[in-house]
Amino acid sequence: MVLESVQPEAPSGPPHAGISARGLHRSFGPVGAVQGMHLDAFPGRVTALVGPNGAGKTTLLLILATLLAPDAGWVRVAGFDPTTDAGEVRSRMGWAPDVLGFYDALTVAEYLDVMAAAHRIPAAQRHVSIPAALDSARLIEQAHARVHTLSRGQKQRLSLARALIHGPSVLLLDEPAAGLDPRSRIELHDLLRQLAAEGRTVLVSSHALDDLEELADEVVFVDRGRTVASHRVDQLPTNVGARSYRIRSLDAAALAQALGEHGVTPVPAGPSAVDVQVYGGEQNAARLLAELVASGVPVTAFGPVGGSLEAAYLQLTDDDQAVRR
Ligand SMILES: Nc1ncnc2c1ncn2[C@@H]1O[C@H](COP(=O)(O)OP(=O)(O)OP(=O)(O)O)[C@@H](O)[C@H]1O
Ligand SMILES: [Mg+2]
Numbered sequence: 001m002v003l004e005s006v007q008p009e010a011p012s013g014p015p016h017a018g019i020s021a022r023g024l025h026r027s028f029g030p031v032g033a034v035q036g037m038h039l040d041a042f043p044g045r046v047t048a049l050v051g052p053n054g055a056g057k058t059t060l061l062l063i064l065a066t067l068l069a070p071d072a073g074w075v076r077v078a079g080f081d082p083t084t085d086a087g088e089v090r091s092r093m094g095w096a097p098d099v100l101g102f103y104d105a106l107t108v109a110e111y112l113d114v115m116a117a118a119h120r121i122p123a124a125q126r127h128v129s130i131p132a133a134l135d136s137a138r139l140i141e142q143a144h145a146r147v148h149t150l151s152r153g154q155k156q157r158l159s160l161a162r163a164l165i166h167g168p169s170v171l172l173l174d175e176p177a178a179g180l181d182p183r184s185r186i187e188l189h190d191l192l193r194q195l196a197a198e199g200r201t202v203l204v205s206s207h208a209l210d211d212l213e214e215l216a217d218e219v220v221f222v223d224r225g226r227t228v229a230s231h232r233v234d235q236l237p238t239n240v241g242a243r244s245y246r247i248r249s250l251d252a253a254a255l256a257q258a259l260g261e262h263g264v265t266p267v268p269a270g271p272s273a274v275d276v277q278v279y280g281g282e283q284n285a286a287r288l289l290a291e292l293v294a295s296g297v298p299v300t301a302f303g304p305v306g307g308s309l310e311a312a313y314l315q316l317t318d319d320d321q322a323v324r325r
Contacts, residue, residue, distance in 0.1 A: 017079055018042045018201035019064060019170060024073035026059055033059040034070070035225035041203045041218070043169070046196045048216035048233075049205040050313055056225040057205040058098060061172050064203070065095040078170045078201075091119070094163030098174040100155070104148035108139055108158060111147055112165055119166040129165055136195075137161035138187060152179040160191070171195060173204040189215045221313060244305040245285055248273045250298035258295040262288065275305060 019041040026034040034056045041047035049057050062068035064077050066086040075082060078092035103111055112133060116126045134140050137157040142150060150158060156176060163171060173192075177185050192215060196202045204216070213233060221229045246269055249255035259266050259276060266274035278285045289302045 015076060015079060016040075016042060017169065018045075019047075019078075019203055020074075020076045021060070021064070022074040024060065024063060024075060025071045026056075026063060026068065027071060032225050034063070037073075037222060037225065037227045039220050039227060039230070041170075041201050041220075043201045044196055044199050045217040046192055046202045046204065046215055047218040047220060049203060049220050049222060050207075051222035051228075054224075055222045057222060058174055060222070061095075061174050061203070061205060065093065065172050066090055067095075078168075091166065092168055093170045093172060094166070094168035096159040096163040096171070096173045096176055098178065100159045100162070102147045102155065102158070105146065107144050107146055108134070108150070108161075109143045111158070112161060115162050116165050121166060129167065133161040133164045136164055136191060138191075153181060153184045156180060156184075156188075160188075164195075168200070170201045171203065173202070175205055175207070177206055243278055243285070244275050245278050245288075246273050246275050246301070246303060246305050247292070247299060248301035249292075250300060254295075254297045255292070255299070258292050258297045261295070262291060264288065269305075273301075 019039065021037060021039045024034050024037040025032070037056065037060055039047075039049075039060070049060070051057055059068065063070050063075065064082060066077075066082040066089050069083055077089045080088040080092070082089045103114065106114065109130060112130045113126060116129060121129055131140070134143055137160045139154065139157050139161055142154055142158075147155070147158065156179060160173070160176060163173070171192075176192075177188055180188060192202050192204065196217070216233050219231050219233055219236070220227060221231075247255065247266075249272070252272065252274075255274065256266060259274070264276045266276050269275045276288075278288060285302075285304070289299065292299050292302075
């Protein structure tokens, strides 16, 4: 396949110290992994990169992390171009890939020492930066444990500690919450929020939409290699199109009958629940609930399935590609 020639277009405003990308393209043979992505991630904010499997999230992050050259496009990370100033970008950027190879025979502290040395951090300074990274990643207690003995969640945290070792101003994290238990997820959120509050730019890819709603300030939706929308999380559109609501009732037959009378088709969602599509926003959902109760249906729960982030995501990505829980 011959690639379209795309002229890099710099944004018109003044450059910022976070991440900017415009018109990014990258193909692998016939596969157009990134086909026109644009993105801004600002200092002091957590930006979520959200999209279905194969959308191009990892490819984009690899480009930002200087590990993959784009075929076309304009990109800046911490004020530098990863394609021409990789060294400048790497000294200011921390990268935590989705799968990290570890030197299993080393202890956690030894591993971070090797990584700090790779960043050319002098030995005297490493005595400060390694405990600081261990502390940030809540790994102080595991400092002398061998890497291969860590749990999956602890390895995720070590990956984060490694990304933080040189005090970067931009953090790129590919699915950092994968495999974490609920408490570890909350701790990760707290840590990423704190890192953003310190003025860093945090870009994080994920499928865990409910979590992201609590974590992210901005969300960039990507699908099939393209940016489909960017929003502030507190301004996500929730009152457009259809939204799924889950209804539980003590009397499944009465619920099914009442929904039928209102022309609503229920979809079973477990033994005592159904999902229905409600069009036209929350007022219509409230009206449906009131009518069910007025009809004598013993409703015990009625609420949207997933958060507003999930609603927006499912609307913006194709149903057959979207990841549903
Ligand atoms: N090195 C590669 N060689 C060939 N194709 C690749 C390569 N890397 C990615 N791709 C393809 O590019 C597309 C985007 O992949 P990418 O890994 O960026 O998606 P993703 O959004 O990170 O997906 P996931 O959510 O599953 O991690 C996919 O179709 C993938 O098969
Ligand atoms: Mg990926």
